[in-house]
Amino acid sequence: MSETTTPATATPPDRRVSGVSIRLDGVTKRYPGQDRPAVDDVSLEIPAGETVMFVGPSGCGKTTLLKMLNRLIEPTSGRIHLGDEDVTDQDPDRLRRRIGYVIQAGGLFPHMTVGTNVALVPRMLGWDKRRTATRVDELLDLVGLDPAVYRDRYPRELSGGQQQRVGVARALAADPPVLLMDEPFGAVDPVTRLRLQDELLRIQEELGKTIVFVTHDFDEAVKLGDRIVVFDVGARVVQYDTPEAILANPAEEYVADFVGAGATLKQLTLTRVGDVELRQVTTAVVGTDSAQAVAAVRSAGHDFVVVLDERGRPISWPTLAELTRTTTVPAAVDERLPVVDLRSTLNDALDTMLAASQGGVVVTGRREALAGVLMVESVMAAIQRSRAEVAG
Amino acid sequence: MTAATESSSLGAPESVTRRADETTAGAGRGDWRALATQPLLVAVGVLAFVLWRANATLTETEARQLGWTALWTGIREHLLLTVASAVIVLLIAVPLGIALTRRPLRRFSPLISGIANTGQAAPAIGLFVLLATWLGFGFGTTVVALVVYAALPVLRNTMVGIQGVDPRLVEAGRGMGMSAAAVLFRVELPLAVPVVLAGVRTALVLLVGTATLATFIDGGGLGVLINTGITLSLDSLLVSGAVLVALLALAVDWLGRVVEHVARPKGL
Numbered sequence: 045m046s047e048t049t050t051p052a053t054a055t056p057p058d059r060r061v062s063g064v065s066i067r068l069d070g071v072t073k074r075y076p077g078q079d080r081p082a083v084d085d086v087s088l089e090i091p092a093g094e095t096v097m098f099v100g101p102s103g104c105g106k107t108t109l110l111k112m113l114n115r116l117i118e119p120t121s122g123r124i125h126l127g128d129e130d131v132t133d134q135d136p137d138r139l140r141r142r143i144g145y146v147i148q149a150g151g152l153f154p155h156m157t158v159g160t161n162v163a164l165v166p167r168m169l170g171w172d173k174r175r176t177a178t179r180v181d182e183l184l185d186l187v188g189l190d191p192a193v194y195r196d197r198y199p200r201e202l203s204g205g206q207q208q209r210v211g212v213a214r215a216l217a218a219d220p221p222v223l224l225m226d227e228p229f230g231a232v233d234p235v236t237r238l239r240l241q242d243e244l245l246r247i248q249e250e251l252g253k254t255i256v257f258v259t260h261d262f263d264e265a266v267k268l269g270d271r272i273v274v275f276d277v278g279a280r281v282v283q284y285d286t287p288e289a290i291l292a293n294p295a296e297e298y299v300a301d302f303v304g305a306g307a308t309l310k311q312l313t314l315t316r317v318g319d320v321e322l323r324q325v326t327t328a329v330v331g332t333d334s335a336q337a338v339a340a341v342r343s344a345g346h347d348f349v350v351v352l353d354e355r356g357r358p359i360s361w362p363t364l365a366e367l368t369r370t371t372t373v374p375a376a377v378d379e380r381l382p383v384v385d386l387r388s389t390l391n392d393a394l395d396t397m398l399a400a401s402q403g404g405v406v407v408t409g410r411r412e413a414l415a416g417v418l419m420v421e422s423v424m425a426a427i428q429r430s431r432a433e434v435a436g
Numbered sequence: 437m438t439a440a441t442e443s444s445s446l447g448a449p450e451s452v453t454r455r456a457d458e459t460t461a462g463a464g465r466g467d468w469r470a471l472a473t474q475p476l477l478v479a480v481g482v483l484a485f486v487l488w489r490a491n492a493t494l495t496e497t498e499a500r501q502l503g504w505t506a507l508w509t510g511i512r513e514h515l516l517l518t519v520a521s522a523v524i525v526l527l528i529a530v531p532l533g534i535a536l537t538r539r540p541l542r543r544f545s546p547l548i549s550g551i552a553n554t555g556q557a558a559p560a561i562g563l564f565v566l567l568a569t570w571l572g573f574g575f576g577t578t579v580v581a582l583v584v585y586a587a588l589p590v591l592r593n594t595m596v597g598i599q600g601v602d603p604r605l606v607e608a609g610r611g612m613g614m615s616a617a618a619v620l621f622r623v624e625l626p627l628a629v630p631v632v633l634a635g636v637r638t639a640l641v642l643l644v645g646t647a648t649l650a651t652f653i654d655g656g657g658l659g660v661l662i663n664t665g666i667t668l669s670l671d672s673l674l675v676s677g678a679v680l681v682a683l684l685a686l687a688v689d690w691l692g693r694v695v696e697h698v699a700r701p702k703g704l
């Protein structure tokens with residue numbers, strides 16, 4: 045048996061943790077009729093309350109390894125522990141009710157409403173109707189869907205991103221300590237994916253589950269992961285470390301190749317929007333007097349204003365000239381307004397700017413309230429700094 | 437960004453596909469219109485037949501064969517044959533179809549499909565005669581023959597319906613801790629219902645048609661009318677029998693469609 049790969053650094057102590065650790069001991073999976081095992085003697089420890097990302101080339105055994113954690117695939121040999129408990133021989137159905145499982149496109153049952161889908165595991169665990177109903181609403185809230193609006197809809201009536209949110213809510217329904225996610229955001233468009241990632245970060249900050257997340261997107265791994273496991277064929281663990289450490293010191297040439305040549309630019313993925321200085325802007329609330337707003341913008345020396353709705357959420361950013369032509373601050377929502385979250389990476393921000401052909405993005409924080417504006421110059425400055433660091 | 441219109445905290449670019457229900461409600465109305473025309477057609481057909489029967493000048497033999505009680509007996513026998521065989525088909529073919537999609541029996545499903553296909557390719561009359569020489573004449577043998585003949589579409593559609601369920605949904609079900617039986621009854625079967633019911637409807641229509649052959653082995657039904665019409669060269673009997681069978685088939689098909697419409701799971 046190989047030595048157990050343990051992460052190099054410890055969990056920051058200030059985080060809330062509701063997850064349990066996972067330990068794999070010499071886990072092997074040999075599919076019938078194949079000469080090489082799909083997963084070959086893997087030992088791995090995943091700390092409680094952390095998000096660990098599985099990356100590696102297609103067919104290297106990530107999904108197989110993940111599905112052995114909830115025994116959708118039975119290991120040929122090896123042991124699996126959840127916390128202090130050896131679950132290798134536990135009844136798989138009972139085990140799985142304690143492990144949330146999220147797949148691509150959510151895997152929602154199309155003939156059940158959103159509410160019924162989310163209620164499935166609590167009902168199986170014998171929760172009464174009222175407790176289940178309360179929990180369903182709580183979870184829909186958690187993933188950013190208004191329960192009153194979405195509870196009784198069918199999955200078909202939701203967008204891909206919304207379905208994926210419900211998939212996450214369903215997996216979290218019975219408050220499992222562990223969440224397994226297999227390329228969950230692989231099927232949605234880039235903008236939606238970015239939002240779902242931000243949302244997951246927020247949920248994880250709140251809940252502190254142990255999350256194992258398979259992805260083929262290294263940027264996603266860097267953004268979401270407390271740690272990353274880089275696998276090679278047969279689920280050989282090539283490197284298991286924090287994103288920073290892997291980017292700084294790829295263990296093998298293979299990892300360096302996988303991470304990509306632009307390691308400097310990869311720093312963009314490590315830096316969060318909240319880490320750099322945001323430009324403060326003049327704001328105006330919908331429906332107020334335009335002349336006043338114009339005066340405020342002028343006196344601040346700005347050339348545009350960010351319009352907020354009644355709840356303080358940015359909805360458009362007209363120029364001074366545009367604002368001058370109105371009498372009250374317009375309520376029109378600019379569908380193309382580029383917005384990122386404080387948790388988004390600089391990479392996300394840059395992508396969003398490019399997609400909107402704008403020189404900046406509006407940044408939001410808690411409850412989508414305005415946090416400031418990030419200009420492309422600040423992103424450039426961050427790139428310059430990291431280049432200087434790498435060179436020096 | 438649509439932050440102001442979306443109550444979801446970060447659901448901005450996703451608000452587009454929300455209201456799919458209006459379009460489906462429209463489609464629903466269209467379905468009902470189609471469903472409403474078929475019984476109308478049957479009613480018109482029945483009315484035309486009744487008018488013709490009441491006003492036509494018939495010979496004594498014709499009048500006896502086409503007497504209201506004789507007709508009613510024929511229709512009743514025909515329906516009884518159809519319903520009895522359909523019930524037995526459902527009881528056999530649906531569970532068998534389900535069993536053949538389960539892991540232990542899955543490898544037999546091509547074999548059974550093959551046998552069933554061959555069975556249906558064989559001429560029905562041959563099957564009737566063969567079974568009659570083995571089991572004797574009468575109602576029972578007729579039902580057996582009809583069951584053998586009509587089981588295929590139900591069996592095949594049950595298998596196809598279940599196999600057509602997205603395997604990721606089955607995996608999602610198992611992955612959240614549903615037992616194999618729970619996944620079958622709560623996910624696979626409900627999603628297979630439309631396909632299974634389409635098979636049942638096909639079988640019913642097939643049964644109404646094939647039951648006309650019952651007369652050759654003393655099974656009764658409307659085939660008697662047709663057969664007598666042929667042997668005695670009485671076109672009125674032959675055509676009456678054929679028309680009644682056709683109307684019955686249309687009516688049964690309509691009933692099947694209504695059931696399909698009502699039983700179709702919401703949300704699909």
Ligand SMILES: Nc1ncnc2c1ncn2[C@@H]1O[C@H](COP(=O)(O)OP(=O)(O)O)[C@@H](O)[C@H]1O
Pocket residue numbers: 075076078082100101102103104105106107108109
């Ligand atoms: N059910 C299966 N039967 C046989 N081989 C399989 C099965 N599932 C996966 N494999 C093989 O195991 C290897 C690992 O697959 P997988 O775990 O899906 O990789 P990944 O998720 O990293 O792309 C691949 O070579 C694949 O072909």
Ligand SMILES: [Mg+2]
Pocket residue numbers: 106107108
């Ligand atoms: Mg995979």
